[in-house]
Amino acid sequence: MTKSTIHQLVGNTDIYLLDQILKGRYSTSDRILDAGAGGGRNLHWFVQNGNPVYGVDQNAEAVALLKQHYPSVPKGHFLEAGLENLPFDPDFFDHIICCAVLHFANDPEHFNAMFAELIRVLKPGGTVFIRVATDVGVAEKMQFLGQGRFHMPDGTDRFLLTRPMLDRCIKTHQLLLLEPFKAVNVDNQRCMAAIVLQKG
Template sequence: MNLLHRRICRSDAWATRMHGEVLPWVCRTVPLDGDVLEIGPGYGVTTRWLAEKGGRLTAVEVDPDLAAGVRAGLGDRVDVHTGDGAALPFPDESFDTVVCFTMLHHVPSPEQQDQLFAEAARVLRPGGVFAGLDSRLNLRFRLIHIGDTMTVVDPDGLPDRLSAAGLAGIEVDTVPRAFRFRATR
C-alpha cells in the first residue's frame, strides 16, 4: 500500500467509522459467536472489533509484518496465521463464519479472488456464512490506490462468482462507495 493508503487504514478516524458504522451494517445478520475466520485483517482495525463479539477468532494475513502486528496487538484473543486467503491453511468445514473487509481489491487478479471465494466456501461448515465488504470504483478510491494493487470487484457480477464457488443464498447490497455481501454454504 502507498503511504496515503497506509495512513488512512491506521487512523483513528478510519477505526471510528469502521467500528461505529460500517462493520455493524455489514455484520447485522452475520453470526459472530462461533468459530470465525477473518481473511486479510491488514492493520487489525476490523479484527479488534470482531474480537469483542464473543466468537473464537482466527485471522489469516498474507503480509508477515501486518500479521505480526495483529498478533502483537491482540495477543491470545485471536489466532493469527501468515498465509494466503486463496490457499487457506485449514481443513474443510473448520469455521461457522468467514469474513473479509475492504481487502478483496488488494487480491492481484479476479482468478485469485475466485480462488479466495472457493477457499472460504471450503472451510465453512454447512450452513456457515461468508460475508464482507469492499469499495466500489470512484475517483477517490482510485487516487488512494495509486501505486497499489487494485483489482476492483464488480458487485453486479459477484453473485455469479460466489455461486460458482459453491455458495448460495447470496445477497449483495450497494451504497454509493461500497458494497456488502453475504452468502451461505
C-alpha cells in the same frame, strides 16, 4: 454511554460489519476468521465477546501486530498466509470477514482462487462478510488496465468486483445473498461494496 465506552466495545470496527453485529448475526460460540486481517480492527468486538477468533494476513508485520493487539488469543490462531491458500480444513469457520482485500487480486483467476478458498473453509450455513471495491457508480470515471484491474480517480489501481462477477460467484458456489447489495460512492473517487453471503 460515552464515546470512550463505545470505542471500548467496538473499537474501529467497519460500520457495515457493526450493522451485522447489531442484527445478531454472530453467536458467542461461532468461530470467526478475519481473512486479510491487517492489524485486526474488525476482530475487536469478537474478542471482547469471547468468540474463538482467527486471522490471516500475507504480511508478517501485520500478523505480529495481531498477536500484540490480542494477547488473550492463542498465537497459533494468527497466521501468515495468502487468501488463495488458506491453512485451514474445509468447513472450519462459522463466519468469515474479508474487508478491503479482494480488490488486490492480480487478475480474475487470482480473485476466483481467493474467493473459492473463503467458501471452502466456511461451514454450510455460515456467512462471509465482504467489503470490496466495485465499478458500480464510478464506471465512467475509471481507466481499464486489463485483467479486471482499473485505474481509479483516487490514483490507485484496483481489481474491481462487478455485479455480473458477483452473480457468477453466487451461482458457482451455491450462495445466498443475505443482504441487499450495497455500494457507497466515496466522493466519486472510488466505490466500496458491502456484501453478505451465506453458504448453502
